[in-house]
Amino acid sequence: MSGDRRAAYKVAPDGLPAAAFLAFLATAGLFYVNIMAAIVDGLVSGLGFTDAQAGQVAAVNTYGAAIGAAISIFTIARISWRRTAIACLAILIAIDLLSIWVTAPGTMIALRSVHGLVGGLLIGTGMGVIGRTANPDRSFGMLLFVQFGLGGLGVLLLPRLVPLFGVAPLFLALALFSLVTAIMLPFLPDYPPRAVPAPTAEKATGTVVWAPLVLAVTALFLFQAANMALLAYIFRLGVESGLSRNLTSGALGLATWVALAGPLLVMILGRRYGRFGLLFVGMLLTLAGNALFHWSGQGAIYLLANCATGITWGLVVPYLFGMTAEFDGTGRTAAAASVISKLGLASGPLIASFILGSGAGFDVLINAALAALALAMVLMLPPALALDRRALRAKEEEKIVS
Numbered sequence: 001m002s003g004d005r006r007a008a009y010k011v012a013p014d015g016l017p018a019a020a021f022l023a024f025l026a027t028a029g030l031f032y033v034n035i036m037a038a039i040v041d042g043l044v045s046g047l048g049f050t051d052a053q054a055g056q057v058a059a060v061n062t063y064g065a066a067i068g069a070a071i072s073i074f075t076i077a078r079i080s081w082r083r084t085a086i087a088c089l090a091i092l093i094a095i096d097l098l099s100i101w102v103t104a105p106g107t108m109i110a111l112r113s114v115h116g117l118v119g120g121l122l123i124g125t126g127m128g129v130i131g132r133t134a135n136p137d138r139s140f141g142m143l144l145f146v147q148f149g150l151g152g153l154g155v156l157l158l159p160r161l162v163p164l165f166g167v168a169p170l171f172l173a174l175a176l177f178s179l180v181t182a183i184m185l186p187f188l189p190d191y192p193p194r195a196v197p198a199p200t201a202e203k204a205t206g207t208v209v210w211a212p213l214v215l216a217v218t219a220l221f222l223f224q225a226a227n228m229a230l231l232a233y234i235f236r237l238g239v240e241s242g243l244s245r246n247l248t249s250g251a252l253g254l255a256t257w258v259a260l261a262g263p264l265l266v267m268i269l270g271r272r273y274g275r276f277g278l279l280f281v282g283m284l285l286t287l288a289g290n291a292l293f294h295w296s297g298q299g300a301i302y303l304l305a306n307c308a309t310g311i312t313w314g315l316v317v318p319y320l321f322g323m324t325a326e327f328d329g330t331g332r333t334a335a336a337a338s339v340i341s342k343l344g345l346a347s348g349p350l351i352a353s354f355i356l357g358s359g360a361g362f363d364v365l366i367n368a369a370l371a372a373l374a375l376a377m378v379l380m381l382p383p384a385l386a387l388d389r390r391a392l393r394a395k396e397e398e399k400i401v402s
Contacts, residue, residue: 013189014134021184023146025085026126028181029092029119030065032174033345034151037235037252038158039170044236046166051236053105055353058232060113062346068120070339076128082185088122089182096175100168132191144263144314148256156253159235159245212383216323217340219380223320224344226372227313229365230293232349237362241296255306262314274388275319276381283377286312290373293366320380326387
């Protein structure tokens, strides 16, 4: 009877409420990335950290997440995901609350690296549970909506509170997100591992097509690193260019919501028109949008640049993830790509901190990001074209057989 009562208040395993709860679960460990600009600005303006020190805090937090996500590959099959999630959320809340009282850069770097490790473990666990649902694509779409939507709200409101309350609102927001996620956990079903269908002979070979795979994964790393290098300092860029804090935070919040168009396009278009054309156009817009940051002193251009780069970020990344899975029938490389992606997200702020710490300035940082994005474009297009041609040949063969 008690089991029946517990099942009564759980949401349907594959309904929209479950997708929303799972999105929170997979976001809680890395939500700081979505408000990274506010955190970096808060450390500089609220605690007096240098730009380099603030970037290093952001970097170690994300490097830790990459390690934690790698660990989750081994724990998800051996340890109850719910117990792992509860433990991780409790630790994250404790670390975020403790971070409010830390003022020394070295201590903050050490504390946030532990936060990243635990958060990465939670992210990997959440993604593993999403993989057990009957419709993981919908959960992934919901994941992007939660990240972009609440991230936009965070960068809209939090920078305005830093001058009044210091860094406390930043870390309280992270702790609150984890607390809300913990409240959702009891309503989620158990999601036991699903039976895996017997693989086909082609899938069972375990063959990895290494050359295009390496190109795609390298492009993913460069794309994430270049975008995150600028995003981590994007609020500082607006303020240093002469924009008011209110205008800067308003532009970032609006741009984050506009960026929802990126994942929407992916869900609507899918692979109907292939990957090459969409990636080509998306990368051209990415390069143009990032180049516009050179004129960030003009509010309209600053807003336009953030909107353009936000949309293309949400468009390009899902296709790159899909490409990594196409070159390996076993799915191993798709999991590894998640770790590579986080390494890119971590490396961007670290490299940016060195550039700004050397006194080179934001123009040099923007140019470095443009160079990395151009290289990523060169690397991602050949494997995209190869996959499009393979898909076209498969369709032609089907027509011949039918």
